[in-house]
Amino acid sequence: MKVAVVGLGAVGGLIAARLARSGHEVSALARGETLARVRRDGLQVESARGSFSVALAASDDAATLGPQELVVIAVKAPALPVVAASIGPLLTPTTVLLPAMNGVPWWFLPAALPEQAPLASVDPGGRLLARLPLGRVLGCVVHLAASSPAPGRVRHNIGERLIVGEPAGGKSARVDAVCAALASAGFQAEASADVRGDVWYKLWGNMTINPVSALTGALTDAILDDSLVREFVLRCMAEAAEIGARIGCPIAQSGADRLDLTRELGGFRTSMLQDADAGRTIELDALVTAVHEIARRVGIAAPNVGALLGLTRLMARGRGLYGS
Secondary structure (H helix, E strand, C coil): CEEEEECCCHHHHHHHHHHHHCCCEEEEECCHHHHHHHHHHCEEEECCCCCEEECCEEECCHHHHCCCCEEEECCCHHHHHHHHHHCHHHCCCCCEEEECCCCCCCCHHHHHCCCCCCCCCCCHHHHHHHHCCHHHECEEEEEEEEEEEECCEEEEEEEEEEEEECCCCCCCHHHHHHHHHHHHCCCEEEEECCHHHHHHHHHHHHCCHHHHHHHHCCCHHHHHHCHHHHHHHHHHHHHHHHHHHHCCCCCCCCHHHHHHHHHHCCCCCCHHHHHHHCCCCCCHHHHHHHHHHHHHHHCCCCHHHHHHHHHHHHHHHHCCCCCC
């Protein structure tokens, strides 16, 4: 498969490197020091399975890469508007877009409630949906942990699972084709008949711990071992579960059981805490603002989610980590 990966950070870099190593024709859209390092040294991957590097055709200009069969978008949500405006030369009428991103994506509400306007929190004015239309998109949920310790380097820590599905649900040949390509690269690629439900389930698990960690600087084990904070997190999760049920994404698991699974992983720094510590814009809108906006649209009171949003937003604005 001819694949372009947009963003060679932790997840995008891992997907690009493994697809290239398994024989797919892979190129990448990157910039700055990452682009320079990949051009000079190749893309380097470290993991428990061993280290390797691959040479990639990489550019900061999509026109030099040309049309693709699959475009994997692996950037943080705040960077997506710039990406959407720049990837036109990669697209044909049949190109598949696979956003490997956290949180509520721009396609999520239009797929569920097409009569509703796109979410202002993740797609103000519907500009993303205009450039990256629903018919091109496959949903993707990433269940693996990786990091990028330096530009052009990826460290794969744990997990192999990538869930792929049609935004409207059901099966399709293009889902099967993308899953086959990912499986050939060693990922546990799973075709889902309800990828919206999979998106909401992952969001339900990380929309609370991420911002709480950014607010406090605490690792996940310390957060969950504090009884007062744990109860607050559970109240937020209960509200998010109620919202999910209203939009066709019910969750059967209890919040307590989900937090127990997280606690078993020990203490780690969430992605939002890493971004905050590095002075990078945090993904607050995709993880929390969108949940609060959906709650208001469907008429559900979510005071705990609102408190989490307000506190994190205030902190982030004060530190220059969140726009106005």
